[in-house]
Amino acid sequence: MKINVVRNLSCIAILSLIQLCSFPVRAQNTNIQLPPSGPVATTGSITGCVITVDDAFFWRDWMPTVSMDTVPSNKSNDGGKPLYVSVSLKLDNLKGPQKQLSWEAFILAEDNTIYPLNLVDETGKPGWTGIIEAGETKNVKLMSHNGPYIAVGTKMEVFIRFTDQDHAQTWVKTASLEIVKTE
Numbered sequence: 001m002k003i004n005v006v007r008n009l010s011c012i013a014i015l016s017l018i019q020l021c022s023f024p025v026r027a028q029n030t031n032i033q034l035p036p037s038g039p040v041a042t043t044g045s046i047t048g049c050v051i052t053v054d055d056a057f058f059w060r061d062w063m064p065t066v067s068m069d070t071v072p073s074n075k076s077n078d079g080g081k082p083l084y085v086s087v088s089l090k091l092d093n094l095k096g097p098q099k100q101l102s103w104e105a106f107i108l109a110e111d112n113t114i115y116p117l118n119l120v121d122e123t124g125k126p127g128w129t130g131i132i133e134a135g136e137t138k139n140v141k142l143m144s145h146n147g148p149y150i151a152v153g154t155k156m157e158v159f160i161r162f163t164d165q166d167h168a169q170t171w172v173k174t175a176s177l178e179i180v181k182t183e
Contacts, residue, residue: 044170048096083147
């Protein structure tokens with residue numbers, strides 16, 4: 001019962017926020033926290049740390065793969081793999097104390113559908129832990145290799161919410177870019 005009440009309150013909160021916006025939005029996942037009303041830019045600040053989206057690239061892959069019969073295919077009915085997303089960020093913590101940052105992201109497609117997106121550090125294992133030292137500038141690339149199956153040619157934006165250890169938050173977003181096809 002408690003879970004249903006929380007879920008219903010979450011849905012009501014999202015629908016209320018959506019109603020305030022000037023466009024209709026269809027959420028694929030109602031657990032996504034939307035940014036506060038007002039514009040979200042490619043640069044945000046969280047207690048002295050400036051986070052800037054430097055570059056982004058969205059694509060779906062049609063390259064042939066070598067697979068064994070025991071490995072399930074992740075290709076869609078159109079023959080393409082799921083959406084790949086790459087977002088390059090610059091974090092400039094020259095004016096702030098050390099931070100432990102976490103992030104979550106979602107896609108807003110041109111038809112106003114919202115999709116959850118799991119972005120991980122592209123540098124490998126163990127990758128960036130989210131710590132940025134006082135006085136440090138860091139370039140980070142976050143990627144997703146298993147996004148939704150959105151059609152090639154669709155324009156979309158990625159919104160990322162950063163939260164620090166003190167629960168301060170900022171939002172950044174990519175430019176609106178078209179999903180390209182690689183073959």
